[in-house]
Amino acid sequence: MDSRELLKIAEEARFNAYxxxxxxxxxxxxxxxxxxxxxxxxxxxxxxxxxxxxxRTAIFKAISEGEKKFVKLAVASDNSDKNQPTWPCGICRQVIVEFADDIQIITGSSKGDIIEINIKDLLPHYFAKGDF
Incomplete structure (x- = not known):
């Protein structure tokens, strides 16, 4: 699946937000x-x-269904309609790297600019399982 299509799915998922x-x-x-x-x-x-x-909702949902290997995570918000990126918060970045330390994060707009970045670039020097 290409990144633009995955971002479109994320944009649609936001309508379920509470x-x-x-x-x-x-x-x-x-x-x-x-x-x-x-x-x-x-x-x-x-x-x-x-x-x-x-x-975290998407990750926990996948983990609870037995999934363990992730390649891309698209994040969208109401800002996507304005072609603005939405970045994971710090807690989400730590959870993302816990389960996928080489995942691509995708943000922006499915109808405009897309940004793709590796989680390691968003969270350098992260705390990992082997650190304790």
Whole structure:
């Protein structure tokens, strides 16, 4: 699957977001090594610590279904309509690298500019399993 198509799926996934507080919808689409796609959206809670980002929702969904190998993760938000990138937050970056330390992150707009970057470039010197 090409990156533009994966980003389009992420853009669609944002419409499932539950965002009564921020009103900022985010969607994610995670591509596995065998071609399956798992989507996620951000889900907010009045107890903000219980809020979950779209990227982690997609990853946890895939892991819970037995998936272990990921190649691409597309992230989109309402900013995608303005051709602006949406980057994973710090917590998501750490979770992403935990499960896929060589994954490509895709953001931008399926109708405009696309940015692709490796997770290692977004989170250099990350904390890894072998560090403890």
């Amino acid at each position: 965002v009564p507080y921020s009103k900022f919808r985010v969607g994610a689409a995670l591509l596995t090594s065998d071609g399956k796609v798992y989507t996620g959206c951000n889900i907010e809670s009045a107890s903000f610590g219980a809020t979950n980002c779209a990227e």
